[in-house]
Amino acid sequence: MGIEENVSVGAGPRARGKRALVVGLGVSGIATALRLRSAGWEPVIVERAAGRRTGGYFVGVFGAGQAAARRLGILDAIPDRSPADSADFVVTRGGDRRSGLGFTDFPGEPRVMLRGDVEQGAFAALPGDVEIRFSTTPVRIEQDVSGVDVTLERAGASATERFDLVVGADGLRSTVRRLVFGPHERFLHRLGYMIAAFMLPHPIGGMAGHEGAMLLEPGRSLLVLPFADHAPTAFFSYRTADVDTQFTGRPIDRLRAAYAPRPYGQLLGDALDAFEATDDYLFDTAEQVRMDAWSKGRVVLVGDAAWCATVYSGMGVSAGLAGADLLGTMLQRHGDAVLPALRAWEDHLRPHIASYQRTGIKQISLFTPTSRRQLAGRRVFELVDRLPVVGAAIRRRLTNSEDNLEKERDIAFVA
Structure with missing residues (x-):
């Protein structure tokens, strides 16, 4: 979770087309920019920090995330x-x-790794013409039917630019969410x-x-x-x-x-x-972040900014990758029709995210048992798990449970 020195990314000719502002240089933000670029968009990434964060903590990337990473070209x-x-x-x-x-x-x-491993893999795949601005934050967002005007601030100076799409991938306490959807207290559930x-x-x-x-x-x-x-x-x-x-x-x-x-x-x-x-x-x-809608007009939230399921779900990175991948797919399918693309994206994705959030609640006791009774139950499970026949039967049942199948399901694939 260190910070790389501030470097400028963006050398070389830039693709001209629909402009998207991506706020946040974490897993969801980098993956979104990567997918939008492959779909013909011109992403511009802004990041509050002075440089790219490195390192991080333990994460698992399940089947849903692996499938998205494969399509994004970063799985290897x-x-x-x-x-x-x-x-x-x-x-x-x-x-x-x-x-x-x-x-x-x-x-x-x-796949078990550090969160920074995923960020590095996605970052390395970004084309050289993707512009990244560090130490930069949005302070005002206004939109009309044809675009979004965003005032960006850096080192005390501000300027307003116009984009066709704004993606808030700036985490649990998202600035984009606060500016466009409302205060954190409306959406954060402790x-x-x-x-x-x-x-x-x-x-x-x-x-x-x-x-x-x-x-x-x-x-x-x-x-x-x-x-x-x-x-x-x-x-x-x-x-x-x-x-x-x-x-x-x-x-x-x-x-x-x-x-x-x-x-x-x-x-x-x-x-x-x-x-x-x-x-x-x-x-x-x-x-957890709980919202009735993840987009408003041409502004959309992705990853923890939209649906944080908590670390207890184990699906934060996987959901961020899958959500970013699917967003690019829907925008590609709908061409210039941004609003229908965002509605189709959310309609497809929301049931899966709801499952991850339920899992995030259920699995708290796996990380932190709340009572001696739960501790005793865990001990019994560990003992039974070692029995050849009974243990194998329990594992098959857990493997085939809907919660587990959902983690492995390729949710971003749309035939």
Whole structure:
């Protein structure tokens, strides 16, 4: 989650045609620009940060995302860092550990990687004539039937430009959404959890590099997620009755308080110390974005800005890729008819996103059990899973469940 130095992209002749402003240089924004460019549009990307972010945290790209990445031409450029000999353990504060179920033990066939791997793969595929402006944000958006006037601000100076389409791919607290659709409070739905994620400098808690670890307690958890060829990442998740208070003071102080008062033990203590030593982390509340419509006129939202399902769904990157791919397909099909294209895009995509959001709620307990009863149920499941006949039957049932099939379904394919 570092930042590359500010570079200018845009050398070479530029295609002249319909202009699209893409706000945000994350997975959804880069993928959208890539797909629009292949559909004959002239995308211009603006990014608030001074440079492109790198690194990131653990993500899984499921079948829906892999299919979209293949059509975007970037699947081979995003690595699968799943450790071939991985072993996952449930660890206590006292240092006891037992075999447990890790991310890749559950149904589905995700590619495991860092979020930055996907961004890098998509970024590398952008044609050289795609213009990218860093340290730039929209401050005013007005539209009429034929286009959108956007006032962009950089270093205190502003200028207004006209576009045929504006795509807000600027994340959970989207500026485009706020300017066009309304304040964040109308669309953000808090789940009562805080999350923190960051890259570890090396394995911690006495774990080997290929070993994953889970510290699971009612209402709070720590996951250490391994990779084949990279240091692991850590993920904290805990319940809170007062989200706003969590943003006062230093994040490390909030984390230490959330996991107090018992002695931390080696794994948790190492993770907290590593968090305190880095300035490259995610610390935020778990919230879903719920909207009745993802577009208004010629302005459309893609990715977390439109439908954030939370990290608990595991589908953030996959949904961003699929949504971007499908948007380009619908615009290509409808030619200059932008509004019908946006309606067709949303009609096709919305049922799948609704499923991801439901999964995001259901799977909270997989990351952070809320009670001792849920912890006991997880323990029973782990024991039963090892039984040859019964375990295989349970896995078949989970593999064929609608939630899992939805993750693997190629939702952006339109015959």
